[in-house]
Amino acid sequence: MRYLFTGCLMVLLIYSPALFAQETWSLQRCVDYALEHNIQIKQADIQKRLNELILQQSRLSRLPSLNAGINNGFNFGRSIDPTTNQFVNNQLYYLGGSVNMSLNLFSGLQKTHTIQANKYTLAASEQLERKMENDVALNVATAYLQILLNTEQLKATRQQLNLSIAQLENTRKQVIAGALPESNLADIQAQVASDSASLITAENNLTLSILQMKAILNLPSDAPFAVDTQMNVDAIPVMNLDAITPEQIYEQAVGIQPQVLADSLTLLADKKQLAAAKGALYPTVYLSGSLGTNYASTFSQYYVDTIMVPPVQIGTVNINGVDYKVNSLPQTEPVYRSYKSPLGSQLNNNFNQSIGIGVNIPIFNGYTARTNVKRAQLNLLNQQLTAEQNKITLRQDIFQAYADAKGAREQYRATIRALEAARIAYDYATQRYELGLLNAVDYLTSQNNLFKATVNMLTAKYNYIFRVKVLEFYQTLHVQF
Template sequence: MKRQSFVLLLIAIYGSAIGQEKWSLKRCVDYAVINNISVKQADVQARFDKLTHHQSIMALYPRINSQHSGGLQFGRSIDPTSNQFTTNEILFANHGLDVGLDLFNWFAKKNTVKANNYLAQASVARLEKAKNDVSLNVANAYLAALLNKEQINISQVQVDQSREQFNNIKKQVDAGALPELNQAEAQTQYATDSSNMITARTNYILSLLQLKALINLEADIPFEIEVPPVESIPLETLAELDPALVYQSALEHLPQQKINNLNLLASERNVAIAKAGMYPTISFFGGLNSRYSNAQKIIPRDYAITAAPSGLVNISGQDYIVYSEARIPQGFDKNTYFRQLSNNFSQNAGLALNIPIFNGGSARINWQKAKLDVENQQLLREQDSRTLKQDIYQAHTNAVAAIQKYNATQVAVESAQKAYDFARKRFDVGLLQPIDLILNQNNLFRAKINLVSAQYDYVFKMKLLEFYKGLGLKL
């Protein structure tokens, strides 16, 4: 009972996909390129590196900063406007504007801009690589789903044949022409083929789930793929996919090679940046400042010059008053906020020379590390190029083997079909036992499955070579 329920569930799931809008490989790839998580992460990193490059460009311009502060000062302190000691509470405010510009730093900033530009371009190429990787994985999963769907069709034919044979043998057994053993053997074969059908449908549903996971489509969304005729899938000939030519094309078109070249250029710029850190730099600075204090609430409007007694002097026993000039305030004005800012306004400008003398050897060591990084990038590029060449030649060898296997399985299917046809004719006239017919039927079934598998394997391996060549993926 449980097995029957499981079969009904599979049939219901499989049947629900029928009638839905079908997805082509192009649609699957396009959807994956937009929605796949790894592609989205690569896109975020590319935008991040683009901002880093833009930031290094903005660092070429002068630095301008404005500072503003205010507070309450109490206890014995210095009046910030009169510079005198006081014990009064003072409400103060300070305002400033600073400007700085690097005049000469051995082109460190310009090299930083170029290095970040190379890294930003490498991130764009890395995004393209992520798209290519996802596209290749989607194509592989799509072809696997097509293979599983084709196996369903082959299994269905096998089930139909087994059911027909079982019904025929059962009639002959009921008529007494054949023993019951033949009916049991035919029934066993019918059950086995039905089980194979269930397995084929299960594998197809699982392959669709895997494909939906790659393109980041929810598992519960109805999904069905188009089934293009395998024979109509465009393929280049092996002569056009010579491994040496494919390798040269891959060096120019594949994003990984662009990434390695751009990373190498960036590391060479980093050497110049690190070297600049060992030399003096010249920069310009300037500033505007002013301040306010409520301790200086009023200021004299004018001064009157008068003689005021300042002491006594004794001459021959006679005291005389000594007068000195004194400035007497004549009226007062309020020392307002903006008046203080105007009266206390100051400016400064100058040049600064920074000479690195000894900083724990960090500048020189950074320079040496940068040179080692160039060597590492060169080795990485060489390693990836050799790996790419090895992969292409291996893919070409696999493609040749896949063609040969496909041709061999075609012959095997033709032979198995002839053997089955002869066995069926002999069985129909009573010259062959049912078990022998079943054996020939199984041989034909396996040969057809092997043919479909070899055909899709051949198509994928040829498409892989086309991908390396830079032709993309087309079905």
């Protein structure tokens, strides 16, 4: 399970199989579903995987480069025999192959600094993914609490309507009995109509809040969805605002907030990128080697052969009056012959190898290297300012959240007192109205005051809980709900 409620809230609820059958969604289920299906989180995960590939590639760049090639074709007319480098004037078929290797021995530690920069960039992208998950979880929690609030308000509105309907029936009986004037009945009927309209508005607010939650979860608008109404909101633990200061919360938050951590890692990555850019100002030392061979259809090999020359008469000699023939001695003479060298023989005879060390010294390249250094310096400076601004924003957000939480607490306490006073006033008004000592307008005013006090108290309660939970999230990133 990915970062169980890492955005804002951790839900520790157990729900029954019956609730599953009714498609009941707990807060934990909503957060888990959103973390799995949210498009922005998926995009953040893709960016993280891209950074993993970039890091892997930068590590592999330290290995030697090795390339092989084969070329073959026909030449017509005057061309160069690749085996002898001499011109020939006939058709030529050639075949060649080569293997080349190059290894960077030193390049100003550019690759080392680039690898380290990519490590920090990957770690920063992981923190940004966590931040995205936190933001999504916070949005889910806000929407979920809004649904619970609208559910409570709908319940209070329905109770108000039922109370008005019951009062309407009671007033009708008293009017028929002559105990109350008919104007009271008309006032109560108007109140029932007003409460019915309020009920429709409350139902619509609940429907809209559910649609908002479905949009966050990427659920179809017609998908069955119902929140877990068994949550005991009054039993939710809240931190003691008087036991901690916003400065203490900030000191704890600055060490765990993903955005701050991502800024720090990005700053380290930019420092390494600057070091890599400076490395381009140094000479590059590299090792190279190659293997190669070739074949040409015109290549011929020559050898010396010998042939036997038969004896021939070269004269006569007279001995004692007898003429004798004189023949030459048998002898051999060299004959130069040629033959087409076969493919295997040529490839073997023409096989060549080379190895060498080279140095590339940057002298002038359009001021590219120094421009890259200045660009890296400006990127580093910009990231330093961004990190500082994000810390300032975090401090402001925490101090604002702390002030909002304390204000919400005082408002919640005030609405509780207002509700108690409104309930007492309504009880007195009900007794006086039933005795005929209070007109319908004043009675309905007291009833509406009670309803408004109830709604205000519910709104203040949920607002207080949410404000405190946001503050707890800044402090620990793990909040029990």
